[in-house]
Amino acid sequence: MAQLVEERFGIIYHVDHVGRLLHGLGWSPQKPQRRAIERDEEEIRRWVKHEWPASKRKPRG
Numbered sequence: 001m002a003q004l005v006e007e008r009f010g011i012i013y014h015v016d017h018v019g020r021l022l023h024g025l026g027w028s029p030q031k032p033q034r035r036a037i038e039r040d041e042e043e044i045r046r047w048v049k050h051e052w053p054a055s056k057r058k059p060r061g
Contacts, residue, residue, distance in 0.1 A: 002018045005011055013021070019029070 001022065002013050002015045005013055005018065022029075
């Protein structure tokens with residue numbers, strides 16, 4: 001972000017200070033969640049609802 005601010009506006013900020021400025025504006029650092037492109041949300045919901053509870057009920061041994 002510090003590099004982007006410098007390139008766009010010609011203002012140089014220390015990297016740590018940019019974080020404080022953004023926090024003061026109500027922004028928070030976020031990382032994108034990694035998910036597979038092939039992920040099938042409907043199949044996951046079906047599995048969690050039907051198959052996962054059945055696997056939890058089986059006794060050990």
